[in-house]
Amino acid sequence: MIDHAIRLFKEYHEKNQNGVVLSSGSVKLLNSLLCSCILAKKYDEVKRVFVNFTKSYTIEPSLDTYNTVIQAFSEGGSSSSCYSVLNEMDKKGVKPNATTFGNLIAGFYKEEKFEDVGKVLKMMEEDYGINAGIDIYNIRIRSLCKLKRSKEAEALLGGCIARGVKPKAVTYRYLIFGFCKEGNLEGAKSLFKSMVNRGCKPDYYCYSTLINFLSKGRDFESAYRICKESMEKKLVPNFPTMKMLVEGLANSGNVEKAKELIGEIKEKFSKNVDLWNEVEAGLPQ
Ligand SMILES: *[C@@H]1O[C@H](CO)[C@@H](O)[C@H](O)[C@H]1NC(C)=O
Numbered sequence: 672m673i674d675h676a677i678r679l680f681k682e683y684h685e686k687n688q689n690g691v692v693l694s695s696g697s698v699k700l701l702n703s704l705l706c707s708c709i710l711a712k713k714y715d716e717v718k719r720v721f722v723n724f725t726k727s728y729t730i731e732p733s734l735d736t737y738n739t740v741i742q743a744f745s746e747g748g749s750s751s752s753c754y755s756v757l758n759e760m761d762k763k764g765v766k767p768n769a770t771t772f773g774n775l776i777a778g779f780y781k782e783e784k785f786e787d788v789g790k791v792l793k794m795m796e797e798d799y800g801i802n803a804g805i806d807i808y809n810i811r812i813r814s815l816c817k818l819k820r821s822k823e824a825e826a827l828l829g830g831c832i833a834r835g836v837k838p839k840a841v842t843y844r845y846l847i848f849g850f851c852k853e854g855n856l857e858g859a860k861s862l863f864k865s866m867v868n869r870g871c872k873p874d875y876y877c878y879s880t881l882i883n884f885l886s887k888g889r890d891f892e893s894a895y896r897i898c899k900e901s902m903e904k905k906l907v908p909n910f911p912t913m914k915m916l917v918e919g920l921a922n923s924g925n926v927e928k929a930k931e932l933i934g935e936i937k938e939k940f941s942k943n944v945d946l947w948n949e950v951e952a953g954l955p956q
């Protein structure tokens with residue numbers, strides 16, 4: 672697919688040479704070519720295409736181009752190369768934005784280069800005058816949770832709120848998922864509570880993650896409570912999760928609650944009614 676894209680790119684430009692000024696479409700085409708390399712996880716190809724094509728076809732890279740190149744280095748495990756990209760941007764007078772730094776920070780976290788994370792954050796704020804907004808916090812929180820450092824991520828959320836940056840549902844989603852993955856269900860429950868107390872509305876993923884992990888952890892009472900709340904908002908976790916909860920409730924002496932949930936699901940959502948009838952028939956009486 673990429674070979675095909677590269678060939679198209681070359682053909683397009685060969686037709687447009689002969690002294691004709693290259694259209695600004697060129698840089699857009701180059702950017703989408705670089706993006707397809709990233710999608711195919713061909714990170715070395717991004718570098719090669721970037722260097723070769725900007726030279727061969729004298730294309731002036733845009734901010735998007737640089738952001739894509741930085742993303743490729745970050746995802747490809749060579750974040751340190753991004754410093755030279757930033758240098759080139761400075762020389763060319765292309766000002767990085769929060770996306771540039773977000774990509775860079777995600778890469779350094781992935782490689783567990785925490786000193787570099789600090790360095791980049793400082794540079795972003797002091798040299799480029801960009802304050803960390805919620806998007807940067809979200810990247811940091813998600814990165815820490817991926818590294819199984821969700822306690823640190825929670826502390827970072829505290830710092831975020833203290834600086835007056837308002838967390839979003841997705842911020843809590845990363846944290847709740849992180850806590851659940853690390854088996855800290857109590858922590859996940861209390862995050863959920865503080866989220867609601869702060870007036871942040873849980874989204875589908877917050878609910879379904881919690882219900883799923885609480886059911887797996889056999890905390891069916893809590894899962895039931897959160898599930899009721901979720902269903903009031905017309906957010907219903909997927910069938911396997913709901914089945915696990917319903918059967919868990921029934922097998923731990925809560926057949927009534929299990930049947931009540933099935934009744935509500937069938938009433939509110941016509942999908943899977945047959946499947947639910949089967950589940951219901953299989954419950955202990
Ligand atoms: C780009 O690649 C082509 C084909 O691989 C090569 O012939 C050309 O010299 C390269 N250009 C630059 C500037 O590296």
Ligand SMILES: *[C@@H]1O[C@H](CO)[C@@H](O)[C@H](O)[C@H]1NC(C)=O
Nearest residue numbers: 734735738768769770771806
């Ligand atoms: C940064 O710039 C790119 C390219 O113009 C744009 O697509 C992106 O949305 C910008 N990011 C932010 C956070 O404004």
